[in-house]
Amino acid sequence: xxxxxxxxxxxxxxxxxxxxxxxxxxxxxxxxxxxxxxxxxxxxxxxxxxxxxxxxxxxxxxxxxxxxxxxxxxxxxxxxxxxxxxxxxxxxxxxxxxxxxxxxxxxxxxxxxxxxx
Amino acid sequence: xxxxxxxxxxxxxxxxxxxxxxxxxxxxxxxxxxxxxxxxxxxxxxxxxxxxxxxxxxxxxxxxxxxxxxxxxxxxxxxxxxxxxxxxxxxxxxxxxxxxxxxxxxxxxxxxxxxxx
DNA sequence: CAGCATCCTCAGTGATACTG
DNA sequence: CAGTATCACTGAGGATGCTG
Numbered sequence: 124x125x126x127x128x129x130x131x132x133x134x135x136x137x138x139x140x141x142x143x144x145x146x147x148x149x150x151x152x153x154x155x156x157x158x159x160x161x162x163x164x165x166x167x168x169x170x171x172x173x174x175x176x177x178x179x180x181x182x183x184x185x186x187x188x189x190x191x192x193x194x195x196x197x198x199x200x201x202x203x204x205x206x207x208x209x210x211x212x213x214x215x216x217x218x219x220x221x222x223x224x225x226x227x228x229x230x231x232x233x234x235x236x237x238x239x240x
Numbered sequence: 241x242x243x244x245x246x247x248x249x250x251x252x253x254x255x256x257x258x259x260x261x262x263x264x265x266x267x268x269x270x271x272x273x274x275x276x277x278x279x280x281x282x283x284x285x286x287x288x289x290x291x292x293x294x295x296x297x298x299x300x301x302x303x304x305x306x307x308x309x310x311x312x313x314x315x316x317x318x319x320x321x322x323x324x325x326x327x328x329x330x331x332x333x334x335x336x337x338x339x340x341x342x343x344x345x346x347x348x349x350x351x352x353x354x355x356x357x
Numbered sequence: 358c359a360g361c362a363t364c365c366t367c368a369g370t371g372a373t374a375c376t377g
Numbered sequence: 378c379a380g381t382a383t384c385a386c387t388g389a390g391g392a393t394g395c396t397g
Contacts, residue, residue, distance in 0.1 A: 139276060141347030142340055146266055148350070152390075155263070159256060168359050179391060184360055194353065205358040205397085215353065218346065223259055225342040229335065230258030233265070236311065236332065269370075285379050296371060301380055322377085322378040359397095366391075375382075 145222065148193055153178055153186045158219065161196060161212040168208050195219065262339065265310055270295055270303045275336065278313060278329040285325050312336065 149155060156175045160166060166174070172183055187210060190196040195216035201207040266272060273292045277283060283291070289300055304327060307313040312333035318324040 136276075138344060139272060141351055142272060142344040143347070144350055145343040145347035146263070146272070149263055150267060155256060155259060172359090177391095179393095180360060181362095181392090182390065185390090193350070200359095203358090206360095208359060218349075222342050222346045225339050226262040227255060227259040229339045230260070230262035232335070233261060233310070234258055289379090294371095296373095297380060298372090298382090299370070302370095317379095320378090323380095325379060360395105361397105362393100362395080364392085366389105367387105368389085369387090371386075372384085373382100374384105376380085377378100 148189075148195070149219075149223075149226075151186065151189075153182055154190065155223075157183070157186055157190065158195065158212065158216070158223070161210055161216075162220075165209050165211045167210070171210065190216075265306075265312070266336075266340075266343075268303065270299055271307065272340075274300070274303055274307065275312065275329070275333070275340070278327060278333075279337075282326050282328045284327070288327065307333075 149158075153175065156178070157171060160171055160174050168183065168187075171187075172178065172180060175183070187196060187198070191198050194213055197211045197213050199209045199211065201209070270292065273295070274288060277288055277291050285300065285304075288304075289295065289297060292300070304313060304315070308315050311330055314328045314330050316326045316328065318326070
């Protein structure tokens with residue numbers, strides 16, 4: 124029933140934009156590792172650098188800026204010498220957890236599916 | 241309480257791989273538009289080409305191959321002249337719908353959040 | 358310590374023309 | 378119709394060295 128309904132591709136495109144926003148925010152090689160690293164603890168720049176294998180300072184800096192712009196991560200500067208900077212996942216950032224879990228669960232099943240040929 | 245629990249970054253990395261698999265499968269400029277186009281209807285190559293603005297044949301072909309490799313899409317060739325090829329979303333492909341919806345819902349809220357500054 | 362500036366490489370994508 | 382072949386371009390990301 125209702126097979127005659129026409130699915131407007133334009134309407135679909137409107138739905139697509141937020142999906143692509145979300146994908147873009149998680150896209151790139153380092154966003155997820157950084158978010159995971161900040162999921163449980165506040166970390167400093169050098170902590171993240173050590174904890175995330177092979178990331179360069181340049182990329183860490185750039186990705187943290189992106190995440191900060193999207194309000195997923197908060198940057199706090201302390202007036203010490205040399206300066207200390209702490210990165211925290213915001214409460215809003217934690218709202219991504221559900222999405223990430225959904226991705227993870229599907230990915231898990233996908234691994235099984237593909238491995239079993 | 242339980243603040244003293246140490247969160248093993250190695251354990252986290254293991255969790256991360258399937259998440260990144262899922263992200264990779266949806267990554268790129270055209271995967272989502274193609275999946276959306278096939279969500280409700282079987283389509284032929286030229287249908288998809290028309291329906292997805294600005295996609296080139298080259299990319300359409302490549303992305304369809306990727307999706308087929310991941311068993312999200314099925315390719316059926318009909319022995320007509322010239323040949324006819326149909327692309328269908330598999331049942332398995334539909335299992336992505338929940339994930340995509342999760343992304344979409346978060347993306348929706350994110351738009352509001354960012355727009356409201 | 359927490360980055361930035363510079364230069365470089367390459368995978369992803371686009372443009373165009375061609376084919377079974 | 379349903380692609381493939383070829384070339385060209387761009388931007389993500391890497392390497393290295395420098396700085397407040």
